[in-house]
Amino acid sequence: MGQSPKPTEYAEMDAIERMIRESSLPRQSMSNQIIHRIGENQVSRRSGKAKSSVLKRSVVAASVTAILGAGVIGAGFVSPVMADALKKIPGFGVIYNGTSAEAVNAAVEQGIVSEPGLSVTHDGITLKLADLLYDGTRLSFTLIREGTDLENMVIPFKLKDTPKEQLPKGYIVGPELQSAGQGKMEALSLLADGQKIKFTTGSFGDLPGQRNAFIGEMTHGLNLPDKFELTIQTKVTNVEEPFEFKVPVKVDNNALVLKPDVTKSDGQFSYTVKELYLSPVSTRLVVDSQGPVPQSPEQTGDYSASKVYYEIVDDQGNELDQRMLGFFNGKPATEYHIDDLYSPFAGKPKSITIKPFTFTVKNADWSIVGEKKDSKGNYVTGKDRLGNDSWKDSMGTRTYLKDLEVTIPVNP
Incomplete structure (x- = not known):
């Protein structure tokens, strides 16, 4: 028998798993076998064009460690002092690193960055749609959780085979976070004007450095209009009712x-x-x-x-x-x-x-x-x-x- 992973290895496995989901490789190349092999401390990935190539590792720079798209900004004027402060916030500073206060203001005025401030509460768990970003080519959002203080927002690797009824209450069920050991669980769903949003590359998971924040982002293959109603639907473990957010999106696309x-x-x-x-x-x-x-x-x-x-x-x-x-x-x-x-x-x-x-x-x-x-x-x-x-x-x-x-x- 193989030796069980040490507790310190679980965090590494979770990080690797997130990197796999964030990979720029085609979605059809992502198989359950890849996720399974994380448990064996081996990560492999086949590329559609280079079938013999094996992914050794993804190098995550500063602009990945704090995933693009997270922030705390509402509509209105952003002063240079405020813009500088925003750059220091994990997830937000990456977007505006080296960018002037005028550029931050432009993002707000064009509707690219917004703070919807919507919240839904079921069975003592609250999810808040804190931030939304859409610039015509990339869509991302942040969910904040209240009512529990679990170390993760998504089901961690060490619990991947735990029956769903035995999971702690409060984990978000993302689009790729289902396991044979947990049976079928309704996954996160994203709609534009009632139609499923199609994309080729995206990432969904914990926001680094914030234990109660979830980041969702689609970076490639989007074909969305400048104006639409975004619907975000997700399930939370051991909470019967789904969480649903509806928010209008309108961007003056001056890219x-x-x-x-x-x-x-x-x-x-x-x-x-x-x-x-x-x-x-x-x-x-x-x-x-x-x-x-x-x-x-x-x-x-x-x-x-x-x-x-x-x-x-x-x-x-x-x-x-x-x-x-x-x-x-x-x-x-x-x-x-x-x-x-x-x-x-x-x-x-x-x-x-x-x-x-x-x-x-x-x-x-x-x-x-x-x-x-x-x-x-x-x-x-x-x-x-x-x-x-x-x-x-x-x-x-x-x-x-x-x-x-x-x-x-x-x-x-």
Whole structure:
């Protein structure tokens, strides 16, 4: 028999489970076997385009540790002092890191960020719809729980096989939190004007650092209008009645959408910047690439290059934080469709530079050269040039493909 996980390992398993659910891989690639293997301290994931690739780990930067979308803001003017204070709130600061008070105000005025303030109480448990964010490409919300003080909002991994009638009262039943040991439980449901919201990538779970807060977010594959009625329905363990929230959503979508369709090539590897989507709360980069990844002299023999990643920099040299980097223990594919989220620009830039780079991988164990971790295996926190927390220098040494950089002008 295998040895049972230690109590300290449960938290790690829960974190891994959340990262799996947050992965940018296609939803159809998420199987119950993946979640089951967390119990064996092994996490694997097949990509639709690279079937032999196995997900080694998801690198969660500052902009993932505090998941985008959470905040405490209502409609109205936000002073510079208030905007600075909001940036320090877990989950909210990520969205507005490096962003001016004017940009925060723009998000409020455009209806992107709101505080519905709705609450529902059943059997002594209260859920409050605290925050809502929709910018035309990403939808997220926060639920706050009262009436119990469980350590988690969602059913933790260590209780995944506990019969549902034996579970403590107060856990939210998310869309992927059902288990054979618990039977069928009605999952969280999201509707727009009464129709189920379709999306390809989303994350649902505990809000880091807040034991009574639940975050739900859909980041890819949304096709929603600028105005609709959002319905959030969820069940809570050992509470008979469902919790339902209905809230009108209306966003004055003033996002800047660039479709440069510009291509850079070294003769073998090439990539095309298909789209840049700029809103007060996020930046989305869509890139298609083809060909073998360029290799530096250091990326030969026992070492090789990772897939190509992309930095985004404005005309003042300010770099945006990429929300997630995924490391795979396999050779990179020769074709990628990238659709990634970054932090917002601090105002409208005059130009945007895309800087492709790779990490150097040790072939023997797929470790990343230059990684810096503490005794607990966490990335060492540093500071960026603005004094904000940064994990960039701890994630590995970057090899920039300078001949493949491209600068895209932003028309006034």
